[in-house]
Amino acid sequence: MNENHIKPPEHPLDDLLRTDRIPHIWCPGCGIGTAFSACLTAMKTSELDLKKMVMVSGIGCSGRAAGYVKLDSFHTTHGRSIPFATGMKLANPELNLVVFSGDGDLFAIGGNHFIHAARRNVDMTVVCVNNLNYGMTGGQVAATTPHKAKTTTTPFGNPESPFNLPLMAYASGATYIARWTTLHIRDLTNSIETALKRNGFSFIEVLSPCPVNYGRRNKQSSYEMLKIYQDKGIIKNGAHPTEIDIDFDKGIILGDFIDVDRPTCVEQYDKTCRLI
Amino acid sequence: MKPAVLTGEHFFTGDVACAEGALAAGCRFFGGYPITPATEIAEHMSARLPDIGGTFIQMEDEIAAMASILGASWAGLKCMTATSGPGFSLMMENIGLGICTETPCVVVNVQRGGPSTGLPTQGAQSDMMQARWGSHGHYEIIALSPASPQEIFYQTITAFNLSETYRLPVLIMTDEIVGHMSERVSIPSAKDIKTVSRLAPKGRKDRFKPFEPGPNGVAPMPTVGQGYNVHVTGLTHDEKGYPVMSVEAQDEMMKRITNKITNNLDDIIQTQSYRLDDADIAVISYGVSARTSLSAVDEARKMGIKAGLLRLITVWPFPEDQIRRLANQVKKMVTVEINLGQIFLEVQRCAGNKIPVALVGHPGGTIIPPESVIDVLKEPV
Ligand code: SF4
Numbered sequence: 001m002n003e004n005h006i007k008p009p010e011h012p013l014d015d016l017l018r019t020d021r022i023p024h025i026w027c028p029g030c031g032i033g034t035a036f037s038a039c040l041t042a043m044k045t046s047e048l049d050l051k052k053m054v055m056v057s058g059i060g061c062s063g064r065a066a067g068y069v070k071l072d073s074f075h076t077t078h079g080r081s082i083p084f085a086t087g088m089k090l091a092n093p094e095l096n097l098v099v100f101s102g103d104g105d106l107f108a109i110g111g112n113h114f115i116h117a118a119r120r121n122v123d124m125t126v127v128c129v130n131n132l133n134y135g136m137t138g139g140q141v142a143a144t145t146p147h148k149a150k151t152t153t154t155p156f157g158n159p160e161s162p163f164n165l166p167l168m169a170y171a172s173g174a175t176y177i178a179r180w181t182t183l184h185i186r187d188l189t190n191s192i193e194t195a196l197k198r199n200g201f202s203f204i205e206v207l208s209p210c211p212v213n214y215g216r217r218n219k220q221s222s223y224e225m226l227k228i229y230q231d232k233g234i235i236k237n238g239a240h241p242t243e244i245d246i247d248f249d250k251g252i253i254l255g256d257f258i259d260v261d262r263p264t265c266v267e268q269y270d271k272t273c274r275l276i
Numbered sequence: 277m278k279p280a281v282l283t284g285e286h287f288f289t290g291d292v293a294c295a296e297g298a299l300a301a302g303c304r305f306f307g308g309y310p311i312t313p314a315t316e317i318a319e320h321m322s323a324r325l326p327d328i329g330g331t332f333i334q335m336e337d338e339i340a341a342m343a344s345i346l347g348a349s350w351a352g353l354k355c356m357t358a359t360s361g362p363g364f365s366l367m368m369e370n371i372g373l374g375i376c377t378e379t380p381c382v383v384v385n386v387q388r389g390g391p392s393t394g395l396p397t398q399g400a401q402s403d404m405m406q407a408r409w410g411s412h413g414h415y416e417i418i419a420l421s422p423a424s425p426q427e428i429f430y431q432t433i434t435a436f437n438l439s440e441t442y443r444l445p446v447l448i449m450t451d452e453i454v455g456h457m458s459e460r461v462s463i464p465s466a467k468d469i470k471t472v473s474r475l476a477p478k479g480r481k482d483r484f485k486p487f488e489p490g491p492n493g494v495a496p497m498p499t500v501g502q503g504y505n506v507h508v509t510g511l512t513h514d515e516k517g518y519p520v521m522s523v524e525a526q527d528e529m530m531k532r533i534t535n536k537i538t539n540n541l542d543d544i545i546q547t548q549s550y551r552l553d554d555a556d557i558a559v560i561s562y563g564v565s566a567r568t569s570l571s572a573v574d575e576a577r578k579m580g581i582k583a584g585l586l587r588l589i590t591v592w593p594f595p596e597d598q599i600r601r602l603a604n605q606v607k608k609m610v611t612v613e614i615n616l617g618q619i620f621l622e623v624q625r626c627a628g629n630k631i632p633v634a635l636v637g638h639p640g641g642t643i644i645p646p647e648s649v650i651d652v653l654k655e656p657v
Binding site for chain 1: 305326331333335336339340343350351352369370371373480503507509512518519536
C-alpha cells in the first residue's frame, strides 16, 4: 500500500450524496452547488425523517440536483416537477416534497403549474435557483433575464421585462416566501429549513451566478456577481412582495418576506370532500 | 357510503362504467382535466374517490394531470387519468416519461373527431396511430379497445392489471359513442374480481436496483418513503436508475422496456373470433366499429356470404400472428374503423400480398353503418 495514499476527506454531506455519481456536471464558479448544499444542510439540520423526504427536479442545470441526492429522487420532464410532486404528495401526505429546479423550468415552461400549486397551498418546498438564463442549453433569454441583458437569443439585449418571482408566488397564494443569493448561505439554509418544517406551499428564490453563460455575455465573472450580491443586497425581512424588485444597480431586496398559515391542499380536501 | 366495488346490476354510460372499473381494480388516485367526451369519468371519480379513501384532483391542464398520476404511482397508488384528443396530445410527453421510468398507470382516451378541436361531441377512432407512437422515441405500448359499457368496465380492470404487471402506462382507446351510450352493466362481487398489484422488492434496500428485470422481464417496483432511495429519471439510465449517456446504455434500456412487452404477447393480447371457422372474408375491427361489423357479418351470412369477424380487444401490441394466420385461411380482409385507414395499414402489413385488404372507414362524427360494411362484403371476392 502506498504510504502517500491519502484518503479523500469525507464531506459532511456525504451521507446525503450519491457519491458514486460525483463529479457533478456543474461548471466551475456556478452557484447551483452552493444552493444544493444549503438545501442538503437544511434537510439534515431539520431533523425530519429523511426516509420520507423526496426531491423532485425538472430539466436544466439545476434540474440535475435530483440525480445527486441520496434520497428518493425524481428527474422529471421539463417544467413538470411541481405537478409530479403534487400527485405524489396527495397520494401519500406523509412525504416531505422538495422541488429543486431552475427559473426557466419553474417559471417559463412550468409557470402555470407553479401558480396553481401555490393557489392550492400544496404542502411542498420549492427551491428555485435563478441564474437569469437557460444555462443547460447554452445561455438563452429566460422569463427572469433582466431587461437589456445579453443572451444568445437576445444579441441586442433583452427587449422584455422579467418576472418578480416572490411577487408572483405571493399573488398566487404561497404561504412562505423568501429570496436569498448564493452568498447568503446561512440565511438561505435557515429559510429552507423553516420551509421544510412548516406546512403549506413554500417558495425560496436563490439568485445564483452562471458565469459560463449569463456572466460571460454580460461581463460578470462569478466573483463580480457575488460582489454585486454583497454590495447591492439589502436584507428587508417582512418586506411586502410589491416592494422587492431586483435592481442590480439600485438594490436587490432579500429576506424572509411572507410566512402565513392557511389550510393546505390535503387538509382542505379531507375537510371538504370526505363526508365521514 | 358506497363500497369500492358496486356489486349489482346497473344502467351505466361507458364513461361511468370505466370509472367503476377503475375503482374495482383498486384505483385510488385520479388526476384529471375536463374535456368532452371524457369529463363524466372525472366527475364520477370526484364523487366516488374520497368516500373510499382515494383522492381526486382536477389539475390545471392535461400535462399536469398526466404528471400527477406518475407521481402518485411512485407513491404506491393505482392511478388513472381520462381525456380526449386534444388532451391526449398534451399528455404525450409525460406518457413517454411513464414508459421510460416504467411507471404503472392507466390513461383513457374517449376519442372524438379530429384533428385539432375537431368534433368534440362526436365519436371517432382516429387517435389509434397516435396511441402507438405519439410520444417521441421508440417504445412498446399496450392499448385496449372496449366495445360496450360492460366491456369497458372489465377492460379497465384488465388495463390496471397489465399496467401493474408490466410497469407501464396502459391506454384505453374508447370513443364518444361507447363513452356516452347507456347499457346494462353487471358488476360481480369484489371477491370475483381478479386484481393484480405491482411486485414489491425483496432483499437489501441498499443493493436493490429499481430497473433490474425479474423473471418476466419486469423489475419489482419500490414505493417512495420506504428507504430505497431510488433515483428515477427520464434520461437513458442503467438498472440502478442512474443516467448513462452511451450507445450501450441506450441499447440496454430499450431492450428492457420493449422486451417485457414483445416477450409476453400471449399474456397481453386478447382477440375475439366470431364465425371465422369457415369464413371466406374476415372483418377486422375494434371498439364500437366491431359492434357494427358484428351485425354486418350476421346479415351477410343470411345472404349466404361466408363472413366472420376478428375483434381486436388489444390493438397495441398489434395481434400480428392472429392476422397472419387468418390471412392463410380467408380470401379477403375488410378493416372497419372510424378513420381513413390506420389499423387498416397494420392489417395490410400483416396480411402481406397474400390477399386483398379493404377498408370501410369515414373521417368521424358517427358510427359506421352496418350497410356500408355489408356493401363491401357483397363485392365478389
Ligand atoms: S451553464 Fe451556468 S448554470 Fe449551468 S452549470 Fe454552468 S455555470 Fe451553472
